[in-house]
Structure formats: structure tokens, C-alpha cells
Amino acid sequence: MRAAYASATKPDEPLAALTVGDQPEPSPPDGWVTVDIRASSLNHHEIWSLRGVGLPADRLPMILGCDASGVDAQGNEVVIYPVIEDPQDPRGFSLLSERWPGTLAERVAVPAKNLVPKPAGISFLDAACLPxxxxxxxxxxxxxxxxxxxxxxxxxxxxxxxxxxxxxxxxxxxxxxxxxxxxxxxxxxxxxxxxxxxxxxxxxxxxxxxxxxxxxxxxxxxxxxxxxxxxxxxxxxxxxxxxxxxxxxxxxxxxxxxxxSTMGTADELAALLDLCVAKDIRPIIDSTYGFSAISDAFARLNSGEVFGKVAIDHLH
CATH class of the missing domain: 3.90.180.10 (Medium-chain alcohol dehydrogenases, catalytic domain)
Structure with a gap:
């Protein structure tokens, strides 16, 4: 499957460590499920990963990305909560793309409990900017x-x-x-x-x-x-x-x-989605790129000129 991943780590030239190409399909362990990704968004976490911060060389190649929305195997529209319980990490958790492959791919495996229902009134792109x-x-x-x-x-x-x-x-x-x-x-x-x-x-x-x-x-x-x-x-x-x-x-x-303060809980993500519906709030999107232009999306994020989120439409 196509994916955007860190093939190396380059502290001074992070975008040079980004590769877009084929990666293995997810192989979910017990209790995990596979989600077909419809949209994702970028965070500066990805740039830090490309620099090697929190992503040691022995975990490469690593599919990047924390945020996404998509469809599970039962056809449910879902938002992915990216925090994974991780007793090996001193925080007690890690994010997708730190120890497990991330969301900048056609599909991703996550624990079933990390799926939050996407409200019908929120688009995949908007939902992917929230987690x-x-x-x-x-x-x-x-x-x-x-x-x-x-x-x-x-x-x-x-x-x-x-x-x-x-x-x-x-x-x-x-x-x-x-x-x-x-x-x-x-x-x-x-x-x-x-x-x-x-x-x-x-x-x-x-x-x-x-x-x-x-x-x-x-x-x-x-x-x-x-x-x-x-x-x-x-x-x-x-x-x-x-x-x-x-x-x-x-x-x-x-x-x-x-x-x-770091991240939030899955219940808070559900509450945030409900608040967005109730108050008619939508995330501020700086720009949207098709997956085929994901390298341009990373360049935009790294420019320091963004206002809001850089979103990725996986269907284009």
C-alpha cells in the first residue's frame, strides 16, 4: 500500500528523510482493527520524527502520522484516537508513528477501543484535523x-x-x-x-x-x-x-x-466532536493536499507560514 514514511532521520534536513512509496499492509494483533483512511492531517510531530526526535533508527522505516478519519471493516465512519497504551514508554503511552505505524497510508491498524464514531455532520477532512x-x-x-x-x-x-x-x-x-x-x-x-x-x-x-x-x-x-x-x-x-x-x-x-498538558482522552475526543456539532465549529484548515502531493504538504507545514491545519485527502 502507498504510505508516507520516515526512511531515515535527518536532524538538520527533515524533509530529506521523507519517502512516499509502498509499505506492508497492516497486520493487526488481537484486539486491533484495520481502518481504511479517507483523510488525515499533519502535525509538527511528523517533522520532529523526521529529525529523529522520539524515533530511533531501529524503528525505521516508520509510517508517519497521528491524525486520521476513515471507515472500519463494518463500514462505520470513525475518527482515530492516536494514543496507544505503552508500558515501555516512560509516559505510559505512545502515539501512532512512534512505535506503531501511523496514519499517512491507505490503511492503518489501531486498537478497536481507539475508534470514535464520526458524527454525520462533520466531513472526513474536518474530523481528521481534530485528534x-x-x-x-x-x-x-x-x-x-x-x-x-x-x-x-x-x-x-x-x-x-x-x-x-x-x-x-x-x-x-x-x-x-x-x-x-x-x-x-x-x-x-x-x-x-x-x-x-x-x-x-x-x-x-x-x-x-x-x-x-x-x-x-x-x-x-x-x-x-x-x-x-x-x-x-x-x-x-x-x-x-x-x-x-x-x-x-x-x-x-x-x-x-x-x-x-499532553493530548487528551478518547472520551474527550468524542466530547470535542459533539461540541463541534452543537456549536457548528469546524477546524481551521490552512490548506488541503491530495495524497499524491503529500511531499508538498510537508513542505507547507515546515515553512512556518501555516494558519491552522494542513489536511490530506486520501482519495486524491
Whole structure:
């Protein structure tokens, strides 16, 4: 079957490690099922895998991809939850494409319990954009950030998949949302989605109850300064650097919570799908490519210019 996979790892030239070609058909163990993929989407996780981060040479070649929607053997339309229980991993889990083949293929094998029904009102392409970035944002807001107890939210670095999703979801949940971006064009686009777009480091008109933080060192001081007493600063990444300066006096005097967050649960993915239907939310798609142009899709993702998700239509 055709697939996009890491045939090598190249820390300084990740796209050179990407190969599109034939790979073996899935061979599901007991309790696993095979899904015919209709659509998928890319995450920066794929770029990191091509660099060799979390993907050692002894697991190559590895089919890439965490996110997908498709049809199971019974004809059910499903969304794939990409988190696999993994006692060999210190996290207790791994994602598809880390130890088991991923979703950028014609078919993929996953545990049967990892299939979430796709609502009829959501397209395969839209559904394929939700399992990683949008689920991460949903989990950050609800389970970790307890956004129901907040009136206002700050999202750092809008434009990327998680940050854009967090802004859209927080607006849909009725919160006042402030979102930062260095790019004026991205600030214009995030404002169109209902958030108040501001430049990085700008003073806000109020302190917020939840901060969504995926940038790290360049924005973390600003995140702390914008946090109201008792606020939650929820961290899912550090794309700008993992070692920010933290004024611990502000943390204890304001009784702030700094919370790590990774992915979410299968039940949360189902709840996210229901929320998208109920609120008529659809993921922000930067661009869509046919599978035959998947190399171009990776180049787009790696450009750093995306706003939202890069989606893959497997039927073209």
C-alpha cells in the first residue's frame, strides 16, 4: 500500500528523510482493527520524527502520522484516537508513528477501543484535523485549565494548530479571548475568529483566568504577568525554547498554577466532536493536499507560514 514514511532521520534536513512509496499492509494483533483512511492531517510531530526526535533508527522505516478519519471493516465512519497504551514508554503511552505505524497510508491498524464514531455532520477532512491539535487544546482548556471557572483566556502564538484551536474553542465556550502573534496577517485572521488579537508582550485590558502556552521562553514572562490571582497557565509545548525565566515570587504571591498538558482522552475526543456539532465549529484548515502531493504538504507545514491545519485527502 502507498504510505508516507520516515526512511531515515535527518536532524538538520527533515524533509530529506521523507519517502512516499509502498509499505506492508497492516497486520493487526488481537484486539486491533484495520481502518481504511479517507483523510488525515499533519502535525509538527511528523517533522520532529523526521529529525529523529522520539524515533530511533531501529524503528525505521516508520509510517508517519497521528491524525486520521476513515471507515472500519463494518463500514462505520470513525475518527482515530492516536494514543496507544505503552508500558515501555516512560509516559505510559505512545502515539501512532512512534512505535506503531501511523496514519499517512491507505490503511492503518489501531486498537478497536481507539475508534470514535464520526458524527454525520462533520466531513472526513474536518474530523481528521481534530485528534491531536484540537484535542490537545480542548483538554488544556477544560480538564487542565478549568476554563468554566474563568471569564477570559490568553492564547500565546496564535496561528499554530493548537493555539488556533484553543482560541476558536474558547470563543465558542463564551470566553473573552486574547491571542498573540508576531505576524500582523495572522493577528487579522485570529480577530476574524472572534478573539482580540494583540502583539506579543502587549498589555491586556484585564488579567485572565487561563493562559494557553505553547511557545515557551519568548512568551512565558508575559503569560505570568497577564495571569489573574489563582489563574492556570497550561503548557503543552515550547516551540520558542524550553527554558524560560520564571519569577517564582509572582507564582506564589498570585497563587498561580503552572500545569503541563499532553493530548487528551478518547472520551474527550468524542466530547470535542459533539461540541463541534452543537456549536457548528469546524477546524481551521490552512490548506488541503491530495495524497499524491503529500511531499508538498510537508513542505507547507515546515515553512512556518501555516494558519491552522494542513489536511490530506486520501482519495486524491
Amino acid at each position: 491531536t491539535a484540537w484535542l490537545t487544546a480542548y483538554h488544556m482548556l477544560t480538564a487542565r485549565g478549568r476554563v468554566s471557572d474563568a471569564e477570559a483566556v490568553l492564547v500565546q502564538g496564535a496561528g499554530g494548530g493548537v493555539a488556533t484551536a484553543a482560541a476558536v474553542l474558547a470563543v465558542a465556550l463564551g470566553k473573552r479571548v486574547y491571542a498573540t502573534s508576531r505576524d500582523a496577517g495572522k493577528r487579522d485572521r485570529i480577530a476574524e475568529l472572534g478573539a482580540t488579537a494583540v502583539e506579543p508582550g502587549a498589555r491586556l485590558p484585564e488579567r485572565v483566568g487561563v493562559v494557553i502556552e505553547s511557545v515557551g521562553a519568548p512568551t512565558f514572562e508575559h503569560s505570568l504577568k497577564c495571569a489573574a490571582p489563582g489563574a492556570r497557565v497550561v503548557v503543552c509545548g515550547a516551540t520558542g525554547g524550553p527554558f524560560p525565566k520564571v519569577d517564582l515570587r509572582r507564582v506564589f504571591m498570585m497563587q498561580l498554577e503552572i500545569l503541563g
